Amino acid sequence: METPILQIDDLSTHFFTRDGVVRAVDNLTCHVGAGEALGIVGESGCGKSVTSLSVMRLVQSPSGRIVNGAIRLQGRDLLALSEKEMREIRGNEISMIFQEPMTSLNPVLSIGCQLIETIRRHRGVSGKEAWQRAVDMLRLVQIPEPDQRMREYPHQLSGGMRQRIMIAMAFACDPKVLIADEPTTALDVTIQAQILALMSDLQKRLGTAVVLITHDLGVVAETCQRVIVMYAGRKVEEADVGDLFDRPRHPYTKGLMASMPHLHRGLGNGQRLKEIPGMVPSLLDPPPGCRFAGRCAHATALCTTEEPPLTETGPRHWVACWHTGAPAEVAQ
Amino acid sequence: MSTALLEVSGLKKHYALDGGLFRKPTRTLAAVDGVSFTISSGETLGLVGESGCGKSTTAKMIVRLTETTEGSIRICGEDISTLGAGAMRHKRRDVQIIFQDPYSSLNPRMRAGDIVAEPLRNFGIGREEVRTRVASLFDRVGLRSDYVARFPHEFSGGQRQRLGIARALALEPKLIVCDEPVSALDVSVQAQVINLLTDLQRELGIAYLFVAHDLAVVEHISHRVAVMYLGRIVEMADRQTLFSDPRHPYTQALLAAAPSSHPRQKKERLLLCGDAPSPTSPPSGCPFRTRCPIAEPGCAEAVPALRDLGEGRQVACHLR
């Protein structure tokens, strides 16, 4: 296998609060190759956003700290870099788009001004060239009348348009990795479909590695090749996307899939959805063993004492569960 | 047909813009522009649409949290849109609402028990009875009854939404307006709340107006579905009919845009171009024509009326 663009090894990011240590991300290992789209799925508090902030080295200090692990961008350990070197990487080699495009754009600067600033900071080109590049980028993300939009301000644009601007900004310096943290959660379905199509298209054309962080399995099914499922700070399952949807092995993944109502599944009113009982455990002094044990129907004494290791149960399919020996069922 | 539990006809909500104390408003925003539908008892009507289509405003008008500009809202035959405050207060026992945000819809300084007891106390129910009824409501929505003394911040999102449901159930309403009740919840918790709502309907025969943007959730919970666009209903039909054979181009686009539930079902989809126009300056004629893949010049001339196409289906399109 070729060396991945981004390799994360044993990453642990903890938050040191007055109440104790919150283990937001615990021993996470994963990688993304060039031109690949990796989905990280999980519910709120599972550590998926903290993972992305860790890669960007934007974890809020002093309470949050990366306590262990390595993050390698083409073999270079990002955790060993100085803040100054890291600034060179952010927005240049690794870009990020966030859920709420309004808060990520400066309301008092025009779109063009912000785009040009990003381009000039990393490219060192003249103002005129940067302007041209910015207009090209807006055209690339299919914004009509790009010259006109350059002079407009964020509040004059719709949510979908602002997210396109963010994408343009993220791609402006030809990043090697794009981290998209819930990029379409704040958008309407028809706009979400537009943005996802745009992102997939750009990814294919430019060969960027994409890490897509989302709570929506549907979004993953739509755009990713490989998926990591996270629960309470840990990776519980990793597989190719088709494999994961066909043969989910971890009880949490199965539960997640079964609890989602699906379009056209004909499950009418009156029929119950499968629920996962209980709620996510506190990441402050989490229970020993498997973190899902408290909500799992198959949990045994072993599950509550020993942490299950990640085991490869199929080609490129890893699961952290003691009970994957049972024949896998296709999720209903 | 017997009289419907809820009968909304010609409902409109217009906001005046640019107005002030001494200035005449120059523009109006038609958030809801002539919406009509009915709900029978024990039935769920799903109301879907994208942000800004007026679905939440409609929901709030039905519980009179927002005043109507025009139109009538009949509950068991009585028009509540013009009732005075006192009479409306009594009518509130019949219609309740569940809110989207389980955090801001609970007073942070009230205990869980008091939140659920408030509606009962408002209608003069004795202290002892309030206590037993609150305990049974807690039990009914799946909360431990010794949680009554807790404050909202001690509950998780899903539990808070259960509290909101208990509060809405307290007065034994005939209709509950659910304004995006699960969209702020995590997927696994969402299923718990949806199941609770369907259980309650089966046991108590409550009717729901279920406002949501998630099509899969609406398909799961509704008997009938209405699709809104720019303040109007563009299509309304039985769940099965609407989801298996959508007729309005907007409904079709909406269904096509929903992410697939399996990577193999990735569809070559018809993408709508552009954004929804602003409700302050809607296009002439059909409101959807600016994004419609099949629009014809004639669409700009008149607003299409909601026509009956048989099989309990109504569509507002010139071309269908």
Add this chain to the structure above:
Amino acid sequence: MAVTDTVSLPAARSTAPTKGRLARFARFVRRHPNIAIGALILTLIVACSALAPLIAPYDPDAINPAERLKPPSAAHLFGTDAFGRDVLSRVIWGGRISLVVGLTVALFSVGIGLAIGLVAGFSRIADAVLMRVMDAMMAIPGILLAIALVALTTASIETVVFALVIPEIPRVVRLVRAMVLSLREQPFVDAARAVGTRFHMILIRHIMPNTVAPLIVQATFICAFAILGEAYLSFLGVGLPPPTSTWGSVIAEGRKVFGLAVWVVLFPGLFLGFTVLSINLIGDGLRDILDPKLSRRQ
């Protein structure tokens, strides 16, 4: 956003089991050292003033020409002033007036401000009128008002309180009005209306309790400011008439002999400073505790 989400997760769990009162107290002190320190200083000062008749070594107004301007000694811990009066006794007694003025001003300004603010927050017409009146009130300098009042009437504790309350009211009104305007848009107020809660109950049960926390914080700052204000007024000679001792008047009298007897100014100054500091410490601490956004981040 995402980060605070993760970190706030433990908030959902119930409060940790407590190991008795002492442990809980120790935990509180560790978490909120500024409140603990402020409360300690303030308690000492309040206790001194409250027990003035018991602990003041001398009559604060007793003139003793033989003992004029004595530096601090065993007999007079804080020394004596130009009339031979014991500075310690005057400071202890003077604290009574200062603290009472501070407390009354805080109570009146918050009470009146809350009432006006609620009305302004709920009625658009009243709002337009009241806020212009408040703007006008804000333009009156407290000191000038006090001077005018003393010139018109006699100097008394009521005059001082009145002069200090007037300029504080608009500040409280603005705070309350802003809070009411945002609270009435909150979904839980809509929820209360939807379950048939009457208007006055919405006000009492849903709006007012949610304004209390910021108001308590504001009240501590007003209290501290009023204690200083009373000192200014007494210093300028428009406060309470002599021989009543307040910290301000003791300092004012000491000013004349500052070069000879620095202690006459120093000790009441220190008491004044520590009182204001302790109240501000408590106010800051309370703000941290009572602001749910800040406390969640801990």
